[in-house]
Amino acid sequence: MIDIFLRPELAADMAKQLLEPSALDIGLRSGLFLSGLRRTGKTTFLKNDLIPALEARGALVIYVDLWSDTQTSPVALVHAAVRKALNDLQSPTSTFMQRLRALRGVEVELGGFKLGFNVDALGEVGGVTLAEALTCVVDKAKADVVLLVDEVQHAITTDDGQQMMLALKAARDAINPRPKSPGYFLFIGTGSHRAMVNELTARRNQAFAGATNVAYPVLDSDYVAFWLKRLAADGLDNLPSLEVATDAFKTLGSRPEEFIRALRQLIHSPSLSAGADVLLPVIAATLRTAAADLELMKVEELGVLAQAIFARIASVDGETRGVFSSEAAGAYSTFVGREVRVEEVQPVANELLAANLIIRRGHGLYGVTDPFVQEIWRERQALLGKP
Ligand SMILES: Nc1ncnc2c1ncn2[C@@H]1O[C@H](COP(=O)(O)OP(=O)(O)O)[C@@H](O)[C@H]1O
Numbered sequence: 328m329i330d331i332f333l334r335p336e337l338a339a340d341m342a343k344q345l346l347e348p349s350a351l352d353i354g355l356r357s358g359l360f361l362s363g364l365r366r367t368g369k370t371t372f373l374k375n376d377l378i379p380a381l382e383a384r385g386a387l388v389i390y391v392d393l394w395s396d397t398q399t400s401p402v403a404l405v406h407a408a409v410r411k412a413l414n415d416l417q418s419p420t421s422t423f424m425q426r427l428r429a430l431r432g433v434e435v436e437l438g439g440f441k442l443g444f445n446v447d448a449l450g451e452v453g454g455v456t457l458a459e460a461l462t463c464v465v466d467k468a469k470a471d472v473v474l475l476v477d478e479v480q481h482a483i484t485t486d487d488g489q490q491m492m493l494a495l496k497a498a499r500d501a502i503n504p505r506p507k508s509p510g511y512f513l514f515i516g517t518g519s520h521r522a523m524v525n526e527l528t529a530r531r532n533q534a535f536a537g538a539t540n541v542a543y544p545v546l547d548s549d550y551v552a553f554w555l556k557r558l559a560a561d562g563l564d565n566l567p568s569l570e571v572a573t574d575a576f577k578t579l580g581s582r583p584e585e586f587i588r589a590l591r592q593l594i595h596s597p598s599l600s601a602g603a604d605v606l607l608p609v610i611a612a613t614l615r616t617a618a619a620d621l622e623l624m625k626v627e628e629l630g631v632l633a634q635a636i637f638a639r640i641a642s643v644d645g646e647t648r649g650v651f652s653s654e655a656a657g658a659y660s661t662f663v664g665r666e667v668r669v670e671e672v673q674p675v676a677n678e679l680l681a682a683n684l685i686i687r688r689g690h691g692l693y694g695v696t697d698p699f700v701q702e703i704w705r706e707r708q709a710l711l712g713k714p
């Protein structure tokens with residue numbers, strides 16, 4: 328187990344707001360969306376802090392990561408996760424049942440739940456719908472069900488993803504407004520693309536219009552202090568001050584991996600005698616773009632046409648249209664230095680999609696998947712003197 332810095336208080340607060348909302352927080356039952364850049368610890372927080380905190384309050388939590396497999400449709404991933412959770416639930420030895428028994432004692436039937444429908448047909452034609460299935464679980468278990476969808480922005484990239492969001496909204500609206508509902512259905516989505524996550528709650532035509540949208544609380548000086556203390560315990564001296572180290576962590580976009588890389592460079596640096604507080608900011612400034620550079624390298628590896636397509640998409644704020652137009656093919660031809668035919672574009676664009684470097688944002692609309700990568704790409708272009 329690597330060293331995870333836990334944030335139990337933050338998680339417990341969030342779990343309480345979600346499961347026992349005050350009058351002011353009741354809106355969270357319409358859905359909660361958290362957005363923050365990639366590699367800042369969202370998934371780690373969900374898995375190690377938030378899910379245990381929700382479970383400790385008796386909720387059944389279903390987690391699905393839409394980024395785990397960009398080749399499988401979001402719907403298929405969500406259905407599979409729900410089916411698995413429901414099958415587990417019907418086993419008397421399921422961890423959920425055990426937890427519920429520990430929380431409530433004898434009240435909970437020993438035999439496990441019998442849901443009374445075919446779980447495997449969930450979402451299939453003629454099978455039970457998400458709304459029916461989730462209502463049944465809430466009513467039989469008399470518990471809250473929380474569906475956590477990580478990298479939720481992938482759901483708006485396809486029509487069936489949009490359909491799925493509507494199906495989840497239908498489940499929410501079937502369960503939550505009932506006057507004496509024995510539990511609630513909560514939907515939490517997280518995403519690495521703030522603009523796209525915003526669209527999910529801001530656009531009137533989106534299923535979760537009006538749901539709450541907040542920034543993921545990034546790790547802060549407590550996390551930095553945790554590391555400095557560990558290094559001191561390892562017998563290292565000449566460590567940076569908390570203030571300088573916290574600034575370096577922020578320079579690195581509050582990303583743990585980059586921060587650890589910076590600390591390692593610092594400790595192994597031959598010029599450490601100059602002083603850790605002098606050296607660490609320099610290291611942080613050079614490492615700032617390392618993660619984005621890795622992604623940009625993947626674009627390069629896909630070849631020069633891929634670079635041309637990526638450039639067209641990355642140079643536009645928001646979404647790019649006409650990636651496959653003949654006008655675009657003309658621009659690619661100039662970039663590549665030979666004539667590019669329109670038919671050549673689609674397969675290469677598909678490779679960029681499969682590598683998760685670009686993302687489909689709607690019919691014929693594309694964007695860069697990671698806004699930080701886009702920012703660094705633009706910095707590089709500016710350095711090269713390109714517009
Ligand atoms: N609280 C934490 N303590 C230690 N390491 C962390 C913590 N949060 C994130 N990390 C590390 O940072 C990296 C990125 O975290 P991840 O949760 O995958 O980010 P995200 O989901 O935002 O892309 C992982 O290597 C993870 O182990």
Ligand SMILES: [Mg+2]
Pocket residue numbers: 369370371477
């Ligand atoms: Mg993640």
